[in-house]
Amino acid sequence: MKDRMTLPRLREMKVRGDRIVMHTAYNAWQMALVEGAGADVVLVGDSVGMVEHGLDSTVPVTLEMMLLHCAAVTRRRTRALVVGDLPFLSYEVDDREAVRNAGRLVKEAGVDAVKLEGGTSREATIRTLVTAGIPVVGHVGLTPQTAVQLGGFRVQGKDAGRARQILEDAEAVQRAGACMVVLECVPSPLAELITRRLEIPTIGIGAGGGCDGQVLVFHDILGIFRDFTPKFVRRYAEGGTLLGEALQSYTREVRSGAFPGEEHGFSLDPEVLRELPS
Numbered sequence: 184m185k186d187r188m189t190l191p192r193l194r195e196m197k198v199r200g201d202r203i204v205m206h207t208a209y210n211a212w213q214m215a216l217v218e219g220a221g222a223d224v225v226l227v228g229d230s231v232g233m234v235e236h237g238l239d240s241t242v243p244v245t246l247e248m249m250l251l252h253c254a255a256v257t258r259r260r261t262r263a264l265v266v267g268d269l270p271f272l273s274y275e276v277d278d279r280e281a282v283r284n285a286g287r288l289v290k291e292a293g294v295d296a297v298k299l300e301g302g303t304s305r306e307a308t309i310r311t312l313v314t315a316g317i318p319v320v321g322h323v324g325l326t327p328q329t330a331v332q333l334g335g336f337r338v339q340g341k342d343a344g345r346a347r348q349i350l351e352d353a354e355a356v357q358r359a360g361a362c363m364v365v366l367e368c369v370p371s372p373l374a375e376l377i378t379r380r381l382e383i384p385t386i387g388i389g390a391g392g393g394c395d396g397q398v399l400v401f402h403d404i405l406g407i408f409r410d411f412t413p414k415f416v417r418r419y420a421e422g423g424t425l426l427g428e429a430l431q432s433y434t435r436e437v438r439s440g441a442f443p444g445e446e447h448g449f450s451l452d453p454e455v456l457r458e459l460p461s
């Protein structure tokens with residue numbers, strides 16, 4: 184519990200202008216790596232469906248999948264605040280179901296907060312969850328669970344009407360009692376304006392440098408997910424190439440007999456060997 188990140192500390196970081204680092208992780212070893220890299224907040228995103236399960240959207244992701252991935256991540260938590268995404272249709276049917284499902288992520292999988300997509304349309308649900316004692320992170324702009332209605336994985340808020348709506352969404356999320364809000368794929372000046380107007384921290388992804396913090400998907404940072412690379416990604420390693428080369432070396436050495444070496448084997452007393460049939 185020592186030195187654990189808290190919601191008041193995140194709020195203080197905004198006030199002081201200290202940028203918040205949100206990473207994503209989907210399992211225990213990824214959590215160990217992002218904690219080692221100093222993550223303030225770790226999001227177990229429903230992007231897990233795309234980067235770990237081979238789905239081409241986040242729509243089919245289930246609560247059961249999120250429970251397993253969140254539990255694996257929280258087992259390795261030492262300092263970061265862990266946020267779990269509520270999957271599509273786990274919070275939209277009614278608020279009782281939303282509390283029950285969010286409650287499972289908190290009680291069974293150990294997350295500190297849940298994240299859900301939507302602004303004014305989800306204001307009541309966010310308020311209900313917060314009243315029940317579950318911290319909520321909002322998510323506005325490009326909301327991948329409803330991307331079909333938004334015209335795909337595209338930047339949002341380019342015209343005045345839609346930009347105003349995204350601002351209203353962010354304000355609704357704050358009014359409902361959310362502790363933070365993700366701004367995804369919105370023009371940088373809009374994200375900056377929202378960040379200035381809100382008291383809760385904003386975390387940007389494809390929203391420019393004016394947000395209170397940033398998030399990128401683990402696999403995108405490391406160059407492991409290469410089905411597509413959004414414009415807002417900076418690849419800090421060619422992880423796919425690096426890992427692929429290591430795996431090829433193993434393949435080559437097994438075929439050539441170079442692996443395993445003497446040192447990878449276990450010896451047997453010659454006396455014992457002599458007692459066995461030849």
Ligand SMILES: Nc1nc(=O)c2c([nH]1)NC[C@@H]1CN(c3ccc(C(=O)N[C@@H](CCC(=O)O)C(=O)O)cc3)CN21
Nearest residue numbers: 230233234327336337338400403408411412413414415
């Ligand atoms: N690996 C991965 N990274 C992500 O950031 C991510 C996921 N998966 N899955 C869930 C959502 C989907 N996201 C995406 C996916 C693609 C684009 C993309 O390619 N966008 C175009 C926008 C073009 C435009 O609007 O002009 C781009 O070129 O960036 C954006 C966000 C963000 N999230």
Ligand SMILES: CC(C)C(=O)C(=O)O
Nearest residue numbers: 207228229230365388
């Ligand atoms: C991209 C982030 C914000 C997300 O929602 C996810 O990883 O699912």
Ligand SMILES: [Mg+2]
Nearest residue numbers: 228229230268
């Ligand atoms: Mg998500």
